[in-house]
Amino acid sequence: MIHAIIVRDPAIFNLIIAQTEAKKVSLPNLSYQVFSHGNIRIIGEYTISIERVLVSINEEFNPDTVFFLSESLPVSDEKQAGDIVLPNVFFQKNPEIETREMNEITEKNLSWMPLFLEHYPLQGDYNFETFGLSVGGIHVSGVWNEKIEDFRIRLRLVYENDTFDTELYAFVETGKSLSIIGKIYPVSYIATEDRDVTARNLWSIIGFIIGSIDPDVISEEDGWEEEKEEEEWIDGSIEK
Secondary structure, rough: OOOOEEEHHHHHHHHHHHHOOOOEEEEOOOOOOEEOOOOEEEEOOOOHHHHHHHHHHHHHHHHOOOEEEEEEEEEOOOOOOOOOOOOOEEEEEEEEHHOOOOHOOOOOOOOOEEEEEOOOOOOOOOHHHHEEEEEOEEEEOOOOOOOOOOOOOOOOOHOOOOOOEEOOHHHHHHHHHHOOOEEEEEEEEEEEOOOOOOHHHHHHHHHHHHHHHOOOOOHHHHHOOOOOOOOOOOOOOEEO
């Protein structure tokens, strides 16, 4: 089985490569970098849209699963810096929420049809404190309008969403158009200056997710790094 991991943030991409000691794959005709670690392909530094990246990866590697790690902004009060979320409902932001009066958007008539993912092995809205992970939730993609002070409130009134980014909706939409929606896993992680998400956190989450899909994948033969006896998680606590 081949698993592809697309990392949007260059710093996280480089940290994961350094931690796993993944080796660069020479593919000069592609508009992104590929590093190999066992049966994992780590993809980053792309200069094209996420839609084109996913199409290319599907053609080049025909992976069994494709993860996309995208830094997101928290919208729900329940989501905080350091959280890692696997949403299962996705909306594209309707620009009209920025121009309508507040009493109009409370009618929730501005949300376009969502995309759904129903294949998570642990479906629902569960919190896995050990992993700093929650599975399930609503995500919206678009451009955050910093000029509107109540923009976050507007999003909550229309979508009741948890997280917000620029590309996850396009990733899911492309997966659906390629008929591989059962293979894709969008991952929303929330990072800020005072509480950053590290490659180790993300790598642990990915290992947990892949292990849930196919426990036989995470084995010594696959070259997956074993967890150390003590691990520092997102909240700074030590897991033994």
